Amino acid sequence: MEIIVAKKILNANDQIAQANRARFDASRVLAVNLLGSPGAGKTTLLEAVLPGLAKTRKIAVVEGDLATSRDAERIEAIGVPSMQINTAGGCHLDANMVSRAIGTFELDSLDLVVIENVGNLVCTAGFDLGEHLRVVVLSVTEGDDKIEKYPPMFQKADALVLSKMDLLPHTNFQVERMRENLQRLSSQARLFPLSVQTGDGIDAFVDWLESAMRRDRRDR
Amino acid sequence: MHEIALVQDLMDTAVQEVGRAGLTGRIVRLKLSVGRLSCASSEALRFAFDVLSPGTCAEGASLEIDEVDGLCRCRACGSTRPSSDLLASCAECGSPDIVLEGGRDLVLTSIDVEDS
Numbered sequence: 354m355e356i357i358v359a360k361k362i363l364n365a366n367d368q369i370a371q372a373n374r375a376r377f378d379a380s381r382v383l384a385v386n387l388l389g390s391p392g393a394g395k396t397t398l399l400e401a402v403l404p405g406l407a408k409t410r411k412i413a414v415v416e417g418d419l420a421t422s423r424d425a426e427r428i429e430a431i432g433v434p435s436m437q438i439n440t441a442g443g444c445h446l447d448a449n450m451v452s453r454a455i456g457t458f459e460l461d462s463l464d465l466v467v468i469e470n471v472g473n474l475v476c477t478a479g480f481d482l483g484e485h486l487r488v489v490v491l492s493v494t495e496g497d498d499k500i501e502k503y504p505p506m507f508q509k510a511d512a513l514v515l516s517k518m519d520l521l522p523h524t525n526f527q528v529e530r531m532r533e534n535l536q537r538l539s540s541q542a543r544l545f546p547l548s549v550q551t552g553d554g555i556d557a558f559v560d561w562l563e564s565a566m567r568r569d570r571r572d573r
Numbered sequence: 574m575h576e577i578a579l580v581q582d583l584m585d586t587a588v589q590e591v592g593r594a595g596l597t598g599r600i601v602r603l604k605l606s607v608g609r610l611s612c613a614s615s616e617a618l619r620f621a622f623d624v625l626s627p628g629t630c631a632e633g634a635s636l637e638i639d640e641v642d643g644l645c646r647c648r649a650c651g652s653t654r655p656s657s658d659l660l661a662s663c664a665e666c667g668s669p670d671i672v673l674e675g676g677r678d679l680v681l682t683s684i685d686v687e688d689s
Contacts, residue, residue: 354686355684355686356683356684357683358683360586362679443575479611479612500660504660505612508673536669
């Protein structure tokens with residue numbers, strides 16, 4: 354006997370993601386999913402932008418890694434509360450892990466939650482965590498063909514941070530080629546070339562985050 | 574990599590649906606529709622199913638996978654066609670201003686249960 358089902362797999366994740374988003378909305382918190390390869394500079398970016406933002410905004414960070422609490426310690430060291438999730442081999446964060454992690458925060462007292470995903474350009478793209486914005490970090494040392502090779506990761510990005518711009522002269526990375534591909538794939542995505550080492554471009558990214566937080570508050 | 578988790582979810586859903594239909598027989602076939610933009614690989618899904626199904630009521634069941642494209646819509650000329658190429662230009666007018674919709678879902682479409 355055949356049973357017609359038509360049930361979406363991953364539906365459980367999507368439902369929990371919706372619930373997470375509703376919790377963020379109810380507490381007027383902007384949630385950002387930070388994605389990119391291992392070594393792209395995700396944690397380093399947070400170390401560069403969060404101390405300034407934390408002067409006027411209440412922030413917490415969820416850190417996802419296979420093992421160690423190293424990243425959470427780095428975030429704690431700049432005075433921002435963080436919660437480490439170890440996926441023990443899992444290649445991505447899912448909505449359920451995030452749901453448990455944000456349960457440890459006093460959401461009502463926060464303005465911004467950054468969820469730093471497991472370093473991975475593939476699997477993390479497929480899982481909604483309940484975020485409002487997706488920010489992908491790509492370093493110039495990874496090469497300018499990553500958008501063409503891993504399109505799902507970049508398609509739903511709201512912003513692309515092009516990191517390690519101080520190393521650009523030492524690479525064959527063509528920013529224009531990457532910009533064109535990003536435009537084709539995700540015309541709404543903002544591009545932020547920056548260098549944490551020199552500080553160039555950081556302000557523009559911080560301003561964008563600030564305006565997203567203001568917009569976020571107005572909408573609710 | 575996460576196909577193991579997807580197949581676990583798939584099997585849980587299948588067992589639930591069989592129970593809901595009031596059936597008790599073994600599952601002999603599962604039909605799955607996999608979007609080409611879902612980031613799930615059919616080959617890895619089959620492998621995960623071979624690993625996870627023994628000892629369950631879906632042991633030995635066949636897994637039929639139908640891979641489906643998304644729909645590419647051109648914002649310049651309005652034409653649509655099935656596609657999974659995120660970086661393609663419009664086949665009609667050549668505009669790069671396209672939107673690709675759908676093709677991301679993994680859907681359990683039907684379950685065949687042995688008559689008991």
